Amino acid sequence: MDRQVMESRPAAADWPDGLYELLKTHRIRQVAVVPDAGHARLIRRCLADNGMRVVSLTTEEEGIALLQGAWLGGDKGVLLMQSSGVGNCVNMLSLAITHRTPMPMIVTMRGDFGEFNPAQVPMGSATQAVLEAMGALVRRADRPEDVVPTADATIRLAFNTFRPTATLIGQRVIGAKTFGKD
Template identity: 75%
Template structure:
């Protein structure tokens, strides 16, 4: 089986990762914290190729919350890219954004969502939005390619204009369900 092909959802023709990149640029994002996810792979490549962006690959997603709180202390705008499972790793650290009133935009690729194959993804995937909202994050979903640009832009604006955590969840219907070669 072609491992690379399986891991590279969404397919190379999909334009919405480029729309996210454009929204990051339009909103002056220069620090990009991430734990890689296949759904973000094209966006990550765009960010790595951008000399104005500092990309920090994390060992766990909660590091990114603290990192971006530090970036904001230094007057720099950042974004946290992660998969839905990583939201669970962030829970307590999201307190920092709250207590300091730090803008904290997150762009989350969903697993455990539409047409999931892997049972292990379901618990955290189904809890992702509830967990974020329980920690005071404003959450928007995008399940169609044509909604991505507007939704990500809204999340970035909410975070930086109103000083709080905000997230866009990119649904699995948009990204494509990982099938482990079983489709």
């Protein structure tokens, strides 16, 4: 194993901590969340940070509206959700286009790579197309070492160019939930 691969391993496995550090670097203040197992560690880090306001939502579209209000008041925010939640955001995303609002999303994918649950596949298959149809700029990360650089790029694109953006974290990175049937 060459030196570069060995060095990249710990950092790659720590991508949730890397995402937390990234949110701090970008001075993200409001973190809108509908939980996903893939985001659990990042959510714990954010909850432990007094400089961040974690807003737990009943449905993901609330998070889009929250980010609209946050930006009006000068706060930078991010929305964490799983791919099924993207479907709940569709019409509310028109706020970002209408008002040219930075709205970075970090989406953990289901129904994407080795999925067990049939109900996750329809929305998982549609996630990127739905986001792009609503005008969001989407980039995927399918290797652990790509997660933080990709999220960094999409957060920059959101705040530098005033639009909704998303990083999709592939199920290959997170692992497929098997309900004890593996």
